Structure formats: structure tokens, C-alpha cells
Amino acid sequence: MVRVVHKEEISIDYVNTRDTSANRLTDKDRKVHHAPAGRRIYRIVAISFVLLCILQVAVNVTLRLYFFKTGNLTRNDNILEKLSDSYIKRGWVFFGSSLYFISSSKEPWLKSREFCQRRGADLVVINTVGEQDFIGQFYRLTWLGLMYQEELGDWEWVDGTPLTKSYWGESEPNGYQGRNESCVEIRFFGDQNSWNDIPCYEQNFWICEKKLAL
Structure with a gap:
């Protein structure tokens, strides 16, 4: 303004x-x-x-x-x-990482092994104390996959591995009465040290083992 x-x-x-x-x-x-x-x-x-x-x-x-x-x-x-499942349906038992078949009849060691091999397995090889205890619970005179090799002068498992840990019974192996006892059985039930050497022509039950490791 x-x-x-x-x-x-x-x-x-x-x-x-x-x-x-x-x-x-x-x-x-x-x-x-x-x-x-x-x-x-x-x-x-x-x-x-x-x-x-x-x-x-x-x-x-x-x-x-x-x-x-x-x-x-x-x-x-x-x-x-x-x-x-396939093996269990045929009477096999699962333990650890293997399947096992316990026979219901008796055969010499060699025929027992042939039975296992025809089924993709072999006689049992014991690698641990747990497996030894498992095998011993069946209370049968059973073949193991262990044999004395004359050319080696020592015991050897069927898978080609040498025997490093053993569970021999007292005073075993002994070649009783001068016999050629080149095969091994579970004999002394109730004892962890239950192995006994015996002639391979004797008749025993047997245990097959099929390993499942992939």
C-alpha cells in the first residue's frame, strides 16, 4: 500500500x-x-x-x-x-553289516562251503568279538570259514585273510590223537573262546555269511 x-x-x-x-x-x-x-x-x-x-x-x-x-x-x-528282504524270506538272519544262514542239516566242511557259495555267500568269517558272540548263541556244532593251509603253515579265512584274532578253546588247536584237524568248528558253547580244530570230513551244521557292504 x-x-x-x-x-x-x-x-x-x-x-x-x-x-x-x-x-x-x-x-x-x-x-x-x-x-x-x-x-x-x-x-x-x-x-x-x-x-x-x-x-x-x-x-x-x-x-x-x-x-x-x-x-x-x-x-x-x-x-x-x-x-x-529277499534273503530274510529264505531264512537268513541280519546282524551288523552281513546276512547269515544257519543250516538245519549236517555236511562235511567242503560241502557246507559249496552250499554257501551257490547262494552268493561263504562260510562265516569272524572279524569282531561281537560277531563271535553272535555266532556262539546258536548252540550248534557249526563250521567256520577257517582252514589250516599246509603251504602257508598257518590258518586262513575263506576270504583269503590271515587269522589275526582267534577264539580257541583251552588247549586248542591240538590235532587230537595225531589226526589231521585242518578245519574249525564252534564247539564250547557258553564260552567266548569256543573254537575247536577238527577233521574236515566230519559232519557239522554250518553258517553262511553274505556281506552287505556297498
Whole structure:
């Protein structure tokens, strides 16, 4: 609004307005103020992306190993289950990692072994004390897959491994009365040390063993 007081004196009343000059920043000021924050955000985003990539790779590798391992285990378990079921239905017994067949008739050592071999097995080879205890629980005079080899001058299992741990009964082996006792039976029931040497032509029950390790 303009009001004339004298010819030469003019006064102007201004409507009050906000002075924004103090809040204004030049382009240069803006750049100086915002640039450091922008670089920090960029670095954070870049580092996060790299970490995400590393995590993704680790997850992929872990999943591949897991499915590969479980897939193989499942496949092997299925094979063992089918094989075990097939033999168990025919009278075999599962123990440890092997299947065992305990005969109900008697034969000499060689014929007993042939029976086992025709069924994809062999006379039992005892590798652990647990297996020795398992075999001893049947309370039968049974052939083992152990034979004295004249050319070696020592005992050997049917799988070709030498005898390292034995469970001979007291004073055995002894070649009783000068006989050629080249085969071995379980004889002394109730004792862990239950082996006895005996002529291979004698008649005994027998135990076949089929290993299931894949």
C-alpha cells in the first residue's frame, strides 16, 4: 500500500513475508553437503550385494552336497532293504553289516562251503568279538570259514585273510590223537573262546555269511 505524506517523502508499508534467503543453498553448497552421504550409501549397497552373492553361492553348494549325499544314502538303503528282504524270506538272519544262514542239516566242511557259495555267500568269517558272540548263541556244532593251509603253515579265512584274532578253546588247536584237524568248528558253547580244530570230513551244521557292504 502506498501513502503520500509530502511531495518528497514516500513511505511504503510492506506486508510481512518469510525471508527465505537464509535457507537457500547454492548448487555448490548442495554438492558439498550431500556428496559424502551419497558415497556412504553407495558403499553400503555395494558391500551388501557382494555379501548376498557370497551367501547365495554358499547356500547352493550346501544344498548340492546335501541332496547328493542323501540321494546316495537313499539309493543304497533301498538296495540293502530289497536285498535283505529277499534273503530274510529264505531264512537268513541280519546282524551288523552281513546276512547269515544257519543250516538245519549236517555236511562235511567242503560241502557246507559249496552250499554257501551257490547262494552268493561263504562260510562265516569272524572279524569282531561281537560277531563271535553272535555266532556262539546258536548252540550248534557249526563250521567256520577257517582252514589250516599246509603251504602257508598257518590258518586262513575263506576270504583269503590271515587269522589275526582267534577264539580257541583251552588247549586248542591240538590235532587230537595225531589226526589231521585242518578245519574249525564252534564247539564250547557258553564260552567266548569256543573254537575247536577238527577233521574236515566230519559232519557239522554250518553258517553262511553274505556281506552287505556297498
